[in-house]
Amino acid sequence: xxxxxxxxxxxALENVVINNIAFDCEFSFKDKTNFTVNLNYETxxxxxxxxxxxxxxxxxxxxxxxxxxxxxxxxEITITGFFTNSNGLDKEIIRVRSYELLxxxxxxxxxxxxxxxxxxxxxxxxxxxxxxxxxxx
Numbered sequence: 001x002x003x004x005x006x007x008x009x010x011x012a013l014e015n016v017v018i019n020n021i022a023f024d025c026e027f028s029f030k031d032k033t034n035f036t037v038n039l040n041y042e043t044x045x046x047x048x049x050x051x052x053x054x055x056x057x058x059x060x061x062x063x064x065x066x067x068x069x070x071x072x073x074x075x076e077i078t079i080t081g082f083f084t085n086s087n088g089l090d091k092e093i094i095r096v097r098s099y100e101l102l103x104x105x106x107x108x109x110x111x112x113x114x115x116x117x118x119x120x121x122x123x124x125x126x127x128x129x130x131x132x133x134x135x136x137x
Contacts, residue, residue, distance in 0.1 A: 011052070011097045012084045016105050019055070020078040025119050035073075036063040039124060043099055047091055052083040054098035058106055060122070073119060079106055 038061045045054040060075040081102045085094065107124050115121040 011089055011094060011101070013081055013101045014084055015082045016102065017080045017082075018077070018109065019080055020076065021109070021113065022074075022076040023113055023117065024074045025114075025117050026073070035120075037061075037122065037124070038063060043095065045091075045094055045098055047085070047094060049088070050084060052085050052094055052098065054081045054083060054094070054102060055079070056081075056099065056102045056106055058110070058124070060110065060124070073114075075110065075113065077106060077109055077113075079109070081105075 040059040042057040043054065045052060055078060057078040058076070060073075062073045079102060081098055083094075083098060083101075089097070103126055107126070111121050111123050
């Protein structure tokens with residue numbers, strides 16, 4: 001829609017950096033196809049007049065669906081996005097948009113890492129940002 005205030009204000013992603021990756025996968029997990037994935041996300045953003053630094057942390061653990069016990073696959077990944085904000089976006093819009101822009105990167109990293117390790121490739125689902133507790137400075 002032309003004239004929409006949201007359309008005029010843009011959050012531009014300048015760079016993405018992987019801060020941390022920790023991946024633990026024992027050989028016995030690599031043959032599993034029936035497991036439950038547990039995801040925990042954390043997001044935070046530091047907002048300055050023209051620069052925004054947003055961080056997303058994802059913790060993954062799996063449960064054996066048949067035995068209802070923890071499987072030996074765990075991952076922690078943290079990425080940071082550097083954004084420009086030329087038009088003074090509201091902090092809540094920044095939180096939502098930075099998550100939406102960073103999510104495809106973290107999703108691709110998780111799928112690639114699990115696949116290269118010989119584990120079942122894990123595609124994490126996108127879900128509403130409202131389910132993630134914000135930390136904004």
